[in-house]
Amino acid sequence: MLNIAETLHAWCGEARPFALATVVDVNGSAPLPPGTALAVSADGDVIGSVSGGCVEGAVYELCRETLESGGAPVLTRFGYSDSDAFAVGLTCGGEIEILVQRVDPAVQPHLTAALAEMVAGRPAAVAQVVDSPEELLGGTLYVPAEGPYDGTLGGQREDEVVAAQARALLRAGRTGRIEVGGDADTCPERLSVLVHTSARPPHMLIFGAVDFADALSEAGRFLGYRVTVCDARPVFATRARFPHADEVVTDWPHRYLAATEVDSRTAICVLTHDAKFDIPLLRLALSLPVGYIGAMGSRRTHEQRLELLRDTGVPEADLARLNSPIGLDLGAHTPQETAISITAEIITHAHDGTGLPLSRRTGPIHAPVTASWKGALADPPKSSTPYAGPVVADGWLPG
Numbered sequence: 001m002l003n004i005a006e007t008l009h010a011w012c013g014e015a016r017p018f019a020l021a022t023v024v025d026v027n028g029s030a031p032l033p034p035g036t037a038l039a040v041s042a043d044g045d046v047i048g049s050v051s052g053g054c055v056e057g058a059v060y061e062l063c064r065e066t067l068e069s070g071g072a073p074v075l076t077r078f079g080y081s082d083s084d085a086f087a088v089g090l091t092c093g094g095e096i097e098i099l100v101q102r103v104d105p106a107v108q109p110h111l112t113a114a115l116a117e118m119v120a121g122r123p124a125a126v127a128q129v130v131d132s133p134e135e136l137l138g139g140t141l142y143v144p145a146e147g148p149y150d151g152t153l154g155g156q157r158e159d160e161v162v163a164a165q166a167r168a169l170l171r172a173g174r175t176g177r178i179e180v181g182g183d184a185d186t187c188p189e190r191l192s193v194l195v196h197t198s199a200r201p202p203h204m205l206i207f208g209a210v211d212f213a214d215a216l217s218e219a220g221r222f223l224g225y226r227v228t229v230c231d232a233r234p235v236f237a238t239r240a241r242f243p244h245a246d247e248v249v250t251d252w253p254h255r256y257l258a259a260t261e262v263d264s265r266t267a268i269c270v271l272t273h274d275a276k277f278d279i280p281l282l283r284l285a286l287s288l289p290v291g292y293i294g295a296m297g298s299r300r301t302h303e304q305r306l307e308l309l310r311d312t313g314v315p316e317a318d319l320a321r322l323n324s325p326i327g328l329d330l331g332a333h334t335p336q337e338t339a340i341s342i343t344a345e346i347i348t349h350a351h352d353g354t355g356l357p358l359s360r361r362t363g364p365i366h367a368p369v370t371a372s373w374k375g376a377l378a379d380p381p382k383s384s385t386p387y388a389g390p391v392v393a394d395g396w397l398p399g
Contacts, residue, residue, distance in 0.1 A: 001037045001126060001196045002118060002175075004048040008039060009115035012105040017042045019063035021100045023050050024075075024130040024177070024194050028094035035175045035196050042067055050098055051078070062100045073101035073138035075131070099130050101138035110150035114142040123199035123265075125170045127162045129153055130177070131192035143167060145199070146264065158191060164351075166195045171265050171350060172224030173201035201226045202291075203262065206245075207253040207281060208271035209236035212296070215335035216269060218244040219343045225267070230256045232277065254280035257288075266290040267346050269326065273297040279308050286318040292349050294326035294342060328355050 001008070001022060011018050021038045038048040038056065040063035050059055055078045062074060079095040105112055117124035123145040129136050132154075139153040143166040152159055158181065165178050175197050182190035204220040206213045209231035220227045221244050230249040231237040237250045249256055253272070262268075268285050270278055273296050282305070285293050297305065302324040309319060327341030328348065348355045 001035060001128075002198055003036055004039055005115055005118045005198070007047045009112070009119045011039075011041055012112040012115060015105050017067065017102065017104045019067045019100060020103050021050055021059045021063055021098050022128065022130070022194070023096055024099045024128075025097035026094065027096075032096075033175075034177060034194060038063070040064060040067065051096060055096075059098060059100070062098075066100050066102050070102060072134060073099055075099050075137070099128075099138065108140060108151065110142040111140060113150065114144075117144065118198035121198075123170055123197075123263075125166045125198070126196045127153065127166045128194045128196065129191055130194045133189055136189060136191065141166070143170065143195075145170060153191065153193070154189065158189065162191070162193050162195075165193075166197075168351070169195045170197045170199050171202050173197060173199045174224060202265035202267065203228065203260075204267045204269065205230065205257065205260070205262075206269045206271060207231070207257075207277065208273075208296075209233065209238075209241065209248075210271050212271050212335045212338050214242055214244070215339035216271070216342055217242055219336075219339040220267075221246070223343060223347075228260075231272075252280075253277050254284050257281060257284055262288050262290050264289055264291050265350075267292040268294070269342060270295040271326075273301055275305070275308060278305060279312065282309060282322065283312050283314055286314055286321055292323065292346050293321055294323040294345065296326045297324060299325060323349075 001020070008018070018039045018041045023032055023034050023036045026034055032050060036048070036050060038046065038050045038059055040046045040060060044064075046060060049056060058078070062076065066074065075097060077095060077097045103111065111126070114124050114126045125143040127141040127143060129139040131137070136154045139151075141149055141151040141153050141159055141162055143149045143163050149159060149163045153162055161180050162178070165180065169176050175195060177192060177194050180191050180193060202225050204225035204227045206216055206220070206227065206229045209229060213229050217227045217229055227245045228247040228249060229237065229242045229245045230251060230253055232250065232252045234250045237248055239248050242248050268290055270281060272278055278295060282293070282295060286309075295302070295305065305324065306319055323345060326345070327338060328344045330337065330341045330344065332338045332341040345355070347353070354361070
């Protein structure tokens with residue numbers, strides 16, 4: 001869908017119905033990935049591609065039939081055929097499955113809103129049911145980066161479950177297919193949903209070229225972040241020391257942050273525990289609308305850091321956003337364990353989690369998500385189940 005978003009947005013603005021053909025599954029070698037689309041307007045105009053040319057004619061005819069009949073969405077599969085050189089098939093030897101459905105902007109205004117966000121370059125996701133009972137096939141849900149979702153996939157429970165998973169893909173900047181439902185905890189119907197996401201990968205900014213930064217950069221990249229390691233000391237901030245980072249920068253941390261674009265998905269991890277770097281950096285970071293801010297150090301270092309930040313005029317409400325000592329209490333010691341501790345806390349904030357063991361909680365495992373990075377901008381959620389884990393005394397314990 002993203003490959004033709006501008007044209008689809010224009011057609012929606014003109015209230016022109018169209019047929020949308022979407023690649024929903026690929027097996028073997030195929031020219032285009034899932035999510036790629038072709039569309040045909042009611043006037044016969046065509047835009048996009050689903051196969052690089054080899055099945056476009058057949059898909060065009062399916063689109064025209066769907067538009068004229070106003071019928072239900074159709075799933076069809078195309079594969080390679082060597083028995084007839086002129087048969088409709090993929091000469092590359094793979095198979096693709098395509099969903100063809102009629103879209104009426106007047107009936108589905110949420111798609112117009114979603115396409116407007118995508119065309120403007122703002123993060124947004126559209127969840128599309130691509131395999132389900134016939135009455136749910138082709139349903140769409142608009143999931144913005146923040147705020148309520150719009151549209152429906154058949155029911156509130158289905159919408160909540162899919163919206164939560166769509167936001168996870170949106171934060172990672174990935175288009176993907178998810179399977180939901182078929183059980184009492186989620187939704188009764190089994191749905192296969194293709195989530196189209198328009199977003200750059202979230203940014204993880206790691207300040208401090210230390211051993212912990214190397215492990216954290218690897219963990220961050222595994223989670224789908226674009227990772228930057230920044231340090232003012234050129235002897236430490238080298239590509240050789242941080243092979244997993246997308247970018248290694250030699251600059252004063254606060255100066256680099258001031259020149260860097262951030263958003264509500266940005267995670268800032270301060271690992272230097274050196275006041276001459278930390279204070280100007282955290283003073284700036286705590287004034288920015290980022291999703292997560294954490295700083296490494298002992299409890300004593302944290303208290304001293306808070307006093308220095310207060311002395312520079314940082315409000316208490318901003319100080320409350322600082323996660324320090326950084327990470328969840330996993331008993332971590334090594335850089336790799338500490339990286340898991342930190343990323344676990346980042347995930348907790350992103351999904352408004354509690355950080356408690358699931359065995360100590362009741363109710364659904366996957367709670368519905370209604371806003372992005374809620375936990376980073378509000379008090380952490382309280383659990384009715386007390387935590388009986390260990391308490392770490394003052395003194396630095398990684399993680």
